[in-house]
Amino acid sequence: MLRKIFVQEMQSKAKLDAFYSLRKNEVQKSVRDVLGKDGIPIDVGLLAFSTVINMITSMFWGGAIQRNKGAGTNAEFRAAVSELLVILGKPNISDFIPSLARFDLQGIERNVKKASKRIEQIFDSVIYQRMKKNEEKSQGTKKTDSNDFLDFLLEFRDQDTGKSLSRAQMKAFLADIVIGGTGTTSTAFGWTMAELMLHPETMNKVQEELIEVVGANKIVEEYHIYKLPYLHAVVKEALRLHPPAPLLLPRSPTQSCTVGGYTIPKGAKVFMNAWAMHRDPQFWKIPWSFSLRDLLVIMLITWIT
Ligand code: HEM
Numbered sequence: 609m610l611r612k613i614f615v616q617e618m619q620s621k622a623k624l625d626a627f628y629s630l631r632k633n634e635v636q637k638s639v640r641d642v643l644g645k646d647g648i649p650i651d652v653g654l655l656a657f658s659t660v661i662n663m664i665t666s667m668f669w670g671g672a673i674q675r676n677k678g679a680g681t682n683a684e685f686r687a688a689v690s691e692l693l694v695i696l697g698k699p700n701i702s703d704f705i706p707s708l709a710r711f712d713l714q715g716i717e718r719n720v721k722k723a724s725k726r727i728e729q730i731f732d733s734v735i736y737q738r739m740k741k742n743e744e745k746s747q748g749t750k751k752t753d754s755n756d757f758l759d760f761l762l763e764f765r766d767q768d769t770g771k772s773l774s775r776a777q778m779k780a781f782l783a784d785i786v787i788g789g790t791g792t793t794s795t796a797f798g799w800t801m802a803e804l805m806l807h808p809e810t811m812n813k814v815q816e817e818l819i820e821v822v823g824a825n826k827i828v829e830e831y832h833i834y835k836l837p838y839l840h841a842v843v844k845e846a847l848r849l850h851p852p853a854p855l856l857l858p859r860s861p862t863q864s865c866t867v868g869g870y871t872i873p874k875g876a877k878v879f880m881n882a883w884a885m886h887r888d889p890q891f892w893k894i895p896w897s898f899s900l901r902d903l904l905v906i907m908l909i910t911w912i913t
Pocket residue numbers: 611614664784785788789790792793796851852853856857
């Protein structure tokens with residue numbers, strides 16, 4: 609049910625179109641920020657993280673968190689999410705040797721719980737504020753014009769069962785999206801920029817393509833993306849070499865099964881090594897270095913067919 613809501617309500621074309629101006633606004637703010645820092649080093653990962661988290665919170669609850677008891681601010685929310693992402697990015701011995709999990713040797717579980725609690729408090733506060741506001745609205749004392757994702761979740765009823773979402777489901781859902789959407793995007797952005805700086809020729813070609821398609825000193829719009837095949841290939845090559853989630857998300861079969869001759873017992877935790885697949889010499893001519901050769905061939909074949 610949560611997957612359905614995410615795909616149909618948050619990622620549908622209509623919803624993405626409806627929130628386009630929010631995304632554009634955040635990108636414009638970030639571009640202005642960069643322009644104002646001529647000659648000053650920029651942490652591009654952090655810049656991307658702030659841009660994406662602001663986009664997601666604008667879609668969720670219209671942006672700024674109103675300060676009240678326990679709510680914190682947008683900056684505190686960003687700090688709590690980024691702290692959690694750092695902990696989640698650490699390899700955890702408990703995942704690989706489950707018998708040691710109860711000792712939590714690196715303290716990862718303890719720290720995750722602490723950081724998650726802060727995020728949960730902020731979600732609780734935002735949900736409470738919105739419910740209060742909606743109640744006032746229904747009593748006619750105040751007018752609200754919000755029609756964001758939080759309103760949708762609060763009003764949601766499953767068509768088949770008539771069930772609404774519990775507060776815990778709502779918070780877990782919001783947390784999954786924030787955590788899934790921010791670290792991944794900012795890591796991908798950071799690596800792409802790093803590879804471009806290490807490959808000035810590629811950087812020049814990207815700039816030439818941007819000038820040709822978008823125009824000098826113009827803002828890239830989402831509809832330009834399909835007309836920027838070279839940039840597209842650069843991002844894909846950076847994702848191949850530096851996948852932000854190298855082991856994807858752990859999976860666990862509900863029944864014992866056999867895959868490729870290996871028995872996977874029910875309940876086992878399975879990690880997919882996407883990082884190794886992306887560097888498999890069977891498929892990639894130059895697996896260890898940033899090279900657009902393979903991707904450009906694939907793009908050409910796709911274009912011809
Ligand atoms: C470069 C950017 C991103 C990368 C590399 C990435 C990577 C991934 C990966 C590897 C998975 C697990 C897939 C699987 O094993 O089934 C996943 C799932 C997911 N991602 Fe992303 N992601 C990115 C951006 C985003 C964004 C922007 C959002 C939200 C706004 C998001 C939300 C989710 C959610 C909710 C899931 C769980 C989906 C499900 O279980 O059905 N991701 N992502």
